[in-house]
Amino acid sequence: MGEGKKYWRYIEEDGVTASYGLATDEFLMSYGLTDDAKYPVSLKLYTYRDHCALAGRFQDIRAEIDTANCEEAGIGYSRRLTGGGAIIMGKDQLGICLTASGKYFQWEHVRELYHLFSKPVISALQEMGINAQFRSKNDLEVNGKKIAGLGVHISPENTLQFHTSLLIDLDTSAMLKILKIPIQKFSDKRMTASIEQRLTTIRRETGRTVTLEVVRQTIKKHFEAFFEVSMDHVPVDDAEKKAIRKLEKERYLDPAWVFQYSPQEDMTGMGLKKTKAGLLRTYIGLKGETIKSVLITGDFFEQAEVFSRIESDLKWGALEKEKISEVVKRIMDEYDTGNIYGVSAAEITEAVWLAAQRALAANRYTYKGSCYYPKTEKEGAAL
Numbered sequence: 001m002g003e004g005k006k007y008w009r010y011i012e013e014d015g016v017t018a019s020y021g022l023a024t025d026e027f028l029m030s031y032g033l034t035d036d037a038k039y040p041v042s043l044k045l046y047t048y049r050d051h052c053a054l055a056g057r058f059q060d061i062r063a064e065i066d067t068a069n070c071e072e073a074g075i076g077y078s079r080r081l082t083g084g085g086a087i088i089m090g091k092d093q094l095g096i097c098l099t100a101s102g103k104y105f106q107w108e109h110v111r112e113l114y115h116l117f118s119k120p121v122i123s124a125l126q127e128m129g130i131n132a133q134f135r136s137k138n139d140l141e142v143n144g145k146k147i148a149g150l151g152v153h154i155s156p157e158n159t160l161q162f163h164t165s166l167l168i169d170l171d172t173s174a175m176l177k178i179l180k181i182p183i184q185k186f187s188d189k190r191m192t193a194s195i196e197q198r199l200t201t202i203r204r205e206t207g208r209t210v211t212l213e214v215v216r217q218t219i220k221k222h223f224e225a226f227f228e229v230s231m232d233h234v235p236v237d238d239a240e241k242k243a244i245r246k247l248e249k250e251r252y253l254d255p256a257w258v259f260q261y262s263p264q265e266d267m268t269g270m271g272l273k274k275t276k277a278g279l280l281r282t283y284i285g286l287k288g289e290t291i292k293s294v295l296i297t298g299d300f301f302e303q304a305e306v307f308s309r310i311e312s313d314l315k316w317g318a319l320e321k322e323k324i325s326e327v328v329k330r331i332m333d334e335y336d337t338g339n340i341y342g343v344s345a346a347e348i349t350e351a352v353w354l355a356a357q358r359a360l361a362a363n364r365y366t367y368k369g370s371c372y373y374p375k376t377e378k379e380g381a382a383l
Contacts, residue, residue: 009039010220010231011046014091018052018076021095023248024236026081028099029159041100043223043231045216050090051171053077053178057153058304059086060261060297063281066180075178078252079260082151082163084138085278085299088178092169092201094215096121098223102158113152114138117162120222121148127218130205137278140164145200167201168215261297269359273351275343284355289319294352306335310348319356325349 009032016024025044032039053070055061057080064086070077089095098117107113118134125132125140125147132148135141140148151163172195175181202210224231236244251257273280278299285292294311309331317323328345 006227006229007039008223008227008229008231009042009234011042011044011235012216012233013044013046013236015049016046017049018054018078018089019248019252020244021046021048021052021089022054022078022080022252023244025097025099025161025163026251027240027244027247028097029155029161030157031099033101033159039232039234040104041098041229043220044095044097044099045219046095046097047091047093047212048089048095049076050092051075051088051174051178052090053086053088055079055086056084056151056299057081058083058261058297058307059299060281060283060295061086061259062262063297064180066178069177073177077178077258079258080151080163081153081161083153083299084149084151086179087149087165088171088175089165090171090174091212092167092171094164094166094168094212094219096162096164096166096219098160098162100160102154102160105160110152110154113160113162114150117152118150118164120226121164121166121219123226124215124218124222125202127222128202128206128210128215130202137276142200142205146198147200147202147205166215166219167199168210168212169201169203170199261295268362269355269357271351271354271356271358273347273354275347280343280347280351282351282355284352284359286319286356286359291315291317291319291356294355296348296351306331309334314352321349321353324352328352 011028013021013024028042028044031042052075053065055064055077059079061067061077061079065077067077069075087093105113105116107116115134118140121140122132122134125142130142130147132140132142135144138150139146140150146167148164148166153161153163155161175195202215220231223229268286269284271282271284273282280296280298282297283293283295285294291314294314296307296311310328313327313331314324317327325345328348332345
């Protein structure tokens with residue numbers, strides 16, 4: 001960390017809206033980037049309005065969040081810069097946001113940052129009597145149950161944002177109304193049991209009502225100790241609030257951002273595939289046996305450009321599994337990635353193919369060919 005005492009900016013906020021909270025997090029990525037900046041790093045410990053929903057960077061928000069229920073109940077929702085799955089936030093979920101210039105921290109692979117920034121969170125939990133460990137692709141777990149989700153975003157300007165949603169407590173009924181979870185089809189008793197098998201909270205693990213402020217100050221103390229820094233509490237000022245409101249309007253309240261990974265209305269097939277990197281949700285639109293459009297969404301974390309290239313290069317191609325596989329492998333080879341956080345070329349191919357088969361099963365075409373991939377009259381009739 002260099003010689004001499006280091007100072008970080010520290011911010012506390014409570015009850016922020018989905019859009020304003022995320023806009024503040026992004027704004028802080030541009031704060032203190034000069035070499036002589038007093039605060040090269042900002043740590044924000046905050047809560048959202050009870051409740052709101054935040055989708056991961058690469059998810060189809062309508063597939064993950066019940067937007068109709070949210071709008072009817074006045075519950076805010078938006079899309080994060082960081083990847084991962086959809087979450088609910090409120091007064092009992094502590095948001096941790098660390099922002100900094102990329103030159104302040106050194107790393108070769110983004111995964112190193114997950115481990116680095118999770119260490120003070122783990123030690124803070126240990127002080128509270130909770131033995132948490134880094135597990136899976138981005139979770140802190142206690143005896144196999146998730147207690148916190150982590151996310152990292154690196155901007156084109158090489159600034160970073162680290163996110164954590166730490167479960168102090170959890171309103172299961174609210175979560176099931178807001179998020180589209182497959183177990184919603186179960187009875188209330190089975191839903192609760194299923195969630196409790198997967199998630200835990202600070203209050204459940206400690207067996208007592210640990211307050212938000214105790215958790216917040218414990219987290220702050222362990223970040224200071226681990227990184228050997230002092231925190232100066234510098235709230236967001238009026239000029240910064242004005243800039244944040246502008247960013248909020250331009251991005252986090254803009255439908256083009258919020259719904260960017262939502263499928264077009266004419267898409268006709270969807271496939272789900274569980275991978276080591278999380279759920280892969282693929283949509284496809286067909287014109288006979290020509291791929292009209294492809295959309296790949298999921299709770300993965302990076303490599304958006306790779307998926308965009310795959311979607312683009314599959315468009316107007318033949319609906320043949322071998323050709324789909326060739327496109328996927330070629331693009332992943334171009335980007336020198338054998339897999340994307342555990343998602344292999346074969347799994348992507350299977351996800352696209354599954355969506356296509358479901359599209360074909362649900363629709364019967366009268367097809368006479370297209371200028372991009374023509375079929376003969378006989379072949380079209382056979383469909």
